[in-house]
Amino acid sequence: MNQSYKQNQVISYYMCDRNQQLTLSMLVNLLMEVSENHSAGLGREESFMRERGISWIILRYEFNITRMPTYKEEVEIETFATEYNKLFTYREFIVKDKNNRQLIQVKATFALMNNATRKMNRISSEVVEPYGAEFSKRIRRSTKPQDVNSNQAEEKGYTVRYFDIDANQHVNNSKYIEWLLDSLSPAFLSAHEIQHGIITFDKEVKEGDTVKSIVSKRIKDELYSDHRIAVEGTIHASATFKWIEKSGMGLNDGNDQ
Amino acid sequence: MNQSYKQNQVISYYMCDRNQQLTLSMLVNLLMEVSENHSAGLGREESFMRERGISWIILRYEFNITRMPTYKEEVEIETFATEYNKLFTYREFIVKDKNNRQLIQVKATFALMNNATRKMNRISSEVVEPYGAEFSKRIRRSTKPQDVNSNQAEEKGYTVRYFDIDANQHVNNSKYIEWLLDSLSPAFLSAHEIQHGIITFDKEVKEGDTVKSIVSKRIKDELYSDHRIAVEGTIHASATFKWIEKSGMGLNDGNDQ
Numbered sequence: 001m002n003q004s005y006k007q008n009q010v011i012s013y014y015m016c017d018r019n020q021q022l023t024l025s026m027l028v029n030l031l032m033e034v035s036e037n038h039s040a041g042l043g044r045e046e047s048f049m050r051e052r053g054i055s056w057i058i059l060r061y062e063f064n065i066t067r068m069p070t071y072k073e074e075v076e077i078e079t080f081a082t083e084y085n086k087l088f089t090y091r092e093f094i095v096k097d098k099n100n101r102q103l104i105q106v107k108a109t110f111a112l113m114n115n116a117t118r119k120m121n122r123i124s125s126e127v128v129e130p131y132g133a134e135f136s137k138r139i140r141r142s143t144k145p146q147d148v149n150s151n152q153a154e155e156k157g158y159t160v161r162y163f164d165i166d167a168n169q170h171v172n173n174s175k176y177i178e179w180l181l182d183s184l185s186p187a188f189l190s191a192h193e194i195q196h197g198i199i200t201f202d203k204e205v206k207e208g209d210t211v212k213s214i215v216s217k218r219i220k221d222e223l224y225s226d227h228r229i230a231v232e233g234t235i236h237a238s239a240t241f242k243w244i245e246k247s248g249m250g251l252n253d254g255n256d257q
Numbered sequence: 258m259n260q261s262y263k264q265n266q267v268i269s270y271y272m273c274d275r276n277q278q279l280t281l282s283m284l285v286n287l288l289m290e291v292s293e294n295h296s297a298g299l300g301r302e303e304s305f306m307r308e309r310g311i312s313w314i315i316l317r318y319e320f321n322i323t324r325m326p327t328y329k330e331e332v333e334i335e336t337f338a339t340e341y342n343k344l345f346t347y348r349e350f351i352v353k354d355k356n357n358r359q360l361i362q363v364k365a366t367f368a369l370m371n372n373a374t375r376k377m378n379r380i381s382s383e384v385v386e387p388y389g390a391e392f393s394k395r396i397r398r399s400t401k402p403q404d405v406n407s408n409q410a411e412e413k414g415y416t417v418r419y420f421d422i423d424a425n426q427h428v429n430n431s432k433y434i435e436w437l438l439d440s441l442s443p444a445f446l447s448a449h450e451i452q453h454g455i456i457t458f459d460k461e462v463k464e465g466d467t468v469k470s471i472v473s474k475r476i477k478d479e480l481y482s483d484h485r486i487a488v489e490g491t492i493h494a495s496a497t498f499k500w501i502e503k504s505g506m507g508l509n510d511g512n513d514q
Contacts (some may be wrong), residue, residue, distance in 0.1 A: 013293060013303075014286035014431065018422045025420070029271035036270060046270075071424070161439045162446050163282070165275045167328070181419045189419050205298065207443055222478060 004080040004133045004232070006037035011069045020071040024181065025174040027068075031093050031106060032173075034077045042130035049127075053115050057087070058173050060109040060142060063197040067103050074098055081133035083140075086122050087111060088139065089133065109142070138201065144176065145198050145240035146226045149216040156183050158211045171205040176237045180227045183213040192223070196242040203236040205229070211236070259389045261337040268326045277328040279437065281451065282431040284325075285318070288350050288363060289430075291334045298453050299313035299387035306384075310372050317366040317399060320454040324360050331355055338390035340397075343379050344368060346390065347397065366399070375461070402455050402497035403483045406473040415468045428462040433494045437484045439497050440470040449480070450477070453499040460493040461484070468493070 015026040039045055049055050069075045078094045088109050094103035112121040125135075158179050166172040177199065181189065205211060214228045222242050230235040296302055297366040306312050326332045335351045345366050352361035369378040382392075415436050423429040434456065438446065464469060471485045479499050486494040 011288070012290045013423070014283075014290065014429070016424065017420060018426060020424045023420055026271075029269070033269045033271065075284055128495055161435065162441075162443050163274060163280055163435055163439065166270070166274065167275055167277045169275060172271070178418065182420065186419050245285075 002080050002082075002134075003038075003042060003130065004078055005034065005041060006076055007034050007037060007080045008074055008076050009034075011071055011075045015073045019190070021068040021193075022064070022070070024197070025177040026108075027063075027095075027104070028121055028174045028177060030077065031079070032058075033109070034079050034093070035091065035108075035143045038079050044127065044130055052127075054112050054121055054127075055115055055168060056175070056202070057168075058108055059111050059201055060107075061197070061199045062107040062142070063194065064105040065103070065196070066101075067097075068081065069095065069097070069103060069195065071172060075103065081128070081131035083136050084123055084128050084133050085139050087120065087139060089123060089128060089131075109140075123161050143198060145200060145214045145238040146218075146224070148214050148226045148228050149218065151213050153216045154183065155214040158182075158213060159198050160205060160207055160209050160211065165207055171209075173201060176205070176229055179211055179213040179229055180215075180239050182239070183215040183227065184225060191246055192243040193246055194241050195222075195244050196241060199237065199239040201237050203231075203234065205231060205236050258338050259339075259391075260295075260299060260387065261335055262291065262298060263333055263335045264291050264294060264297075265331055265333050265394070268328055269329045270328060272425065276447070278450075279327070281320070281454070282434040284320075284352075284361070284363075285431045285434060287484070288333060288365070289315075291336050291350070292365075295336050301384065301387055307372070309384075311378055311384075312372055312425060314370045314425075314458070315365055316368050316458055317364075318454070318456045319364040319399070320451065320465050322360070322361040322451055322453070323358075324354075325450065326352065326354070326360060332360065338385070340387035340391050340393050341380055342370045342383050342396050344377065344396060346380060346385060346388075348356055358453060364447040366397075380416045400455060401473075402495040405471050405483045405485050406475065408473075410471050410473045412439065412469050412471040415439075415470060417462060417464055417466045417468065419464075422464055423450050426463075428466075430458060433458065433462070433486055436468055436470040436486055437472075437494070437496050440484065441470040441482060448503055449500040451498050452479075452501050454496060456494060456496040458494050460488075460491065462488060462493050 007031055011022050015022050017023050036046060076096045080092060082090045082092050088111055091108045091110060093106040094102060096102055112123055114121045160171055164171045166177045209231045212230045215225055217225050225241050227239040228235050268279050272279050274280050293303060300431045329457055339347045339349050345368055346366045350363040351359060353359055371378045397420060417428055421428045421432045439475055466488045469487045472482055474482050482498050484496040485492050
């Protein structure tokens, strides 16, 4: 049976942007924490994996965001593994407010990395059995981020910092998200919020790397931004976000009452 | 009577560096959260302050670190206001492990900022009365960070990012700490840990600023690093850290058992 896990979380000041809304990179950090707590409860914590020389890596996120939680708000984060095949496992996260309304849904695709070779491992039933997810022979085909339009692209450069590297000895996924979004202007980011997003992680970024974060916008009924993270011309991550204009004041103010 | 406040905190993966130890910048984020919860319990939460057009700013931290907590460790963070005068309030934090051993002691100096003028306000008894700290006419003289030795200094440049700015509309203090430490080499940071540190925040860093993080090392019985954060030649923050060599392997491994 599919094992679900829930955890409450109060949104701290340090998790928020200048508008006191949870940032996308901190959302991902919180999801990873809930995911690890879920695994630990099933005896599949990070140290279990490490002893076997393997670790989970994230290949893809898909976000559906109704509203980002705000400073001091308490939310419930639920997660469950939905399906796995020989290469990937699929996990879902649901974030709800205190009135049980869904704020965010996230789908994540994981793979197993061999820590020594840093290549992908086959997924053994020993590792995934406790989660109760269904095995499927079929490997899902999922929507990819759209290509950047290089005629209208803008880019910013970033140097990997000491604290960007996590215990997996490569840049933490949440840092890619900061680079992805920081390529957009403050004026744009202040006036818009993400309604939907797909991020794919294609290649590790390592110490000493210099990263380019490239973005172009397009309007196709709705407003989109398409992104690439590149190191020396090689794509390391891609993303497409769908944006809506912020509904003016009230969004945060309403929640402070 | 002096009102103390305690809160337990489990150290998450995203709070840790590559060695699975809590980072100094995340420590500061956690302290600020505990501080705000303390204030909220006394009816002096951030919104109380905002309604009066004022907010707390940090002018100085002093850290005494016996051991940084590690991933998944549960610690207790206690805080209390110790003293105030017409310009400053002084607060202390004690971080303890589950065996009640003190891991970290932090002293912090706060001032009140007028949000409109962004200048310092006199501290009214209305604001500080509930904390039960003692009033003292005397303004404390505290040790300052030592000057950088410009003959042996190294520097790195940083551009302020969108997500560096917090709801106070200036760069969050924890980001200064990332800049301060990132000026040291990965080899040095991996092999050493901070035993003592003083950071002073002299001037706000704002959107669009380009920051230089300047560092020099010196040995005077012990190993020290002296730091400056400068924007166009003006000092915005200073720090001095005292370092010890990491006691080899075992530090983290011991805690994973």
